[in-house]
Amino acid sequence: MDYKENILCYEDYCRLRESVEWLNFSKEQTEKSLNNSLYTVVAVKDNQTVGMGRLIGDGLYYVIVDVVVHPACQKMGIGSKIVDMMIEYVDRETPSGGRSSIQLLAEKGKETFYEKRGFKILPHDFCGSGMRKVIRK
8 A cells, every 4th residue: 555645636536535425525616625735645556546634724723634445445544544644744743832733523433433543522621512514505
């Protein structure tokens, strides 16, 4: 398995989302989001992209999004490696004496996967519930 940074393309993004039955966004939105990603990781097996993850943020707060591994390649440690690489990116970017917050919305049933990497389920003693709003047109 090869892991490559910052080469995630529109076609692979859409194909991987479809492989796990996630809806895609418009081409315009998707291309803009890919161009604005801070950091992306893809997993490549036999010249085929089989996993991906994106990191977005502003240097203080980071959000892990679009972590997808093609169903035929799940349970092989690919998602773990992708998430670990994104966490390592944030660690490198956080200056000495600094502090960064990495957030995400786990797919239902995948919370344990992220807990193993140090993420905490909300709410907890210091944070309320995570929330989201979707706008459709």
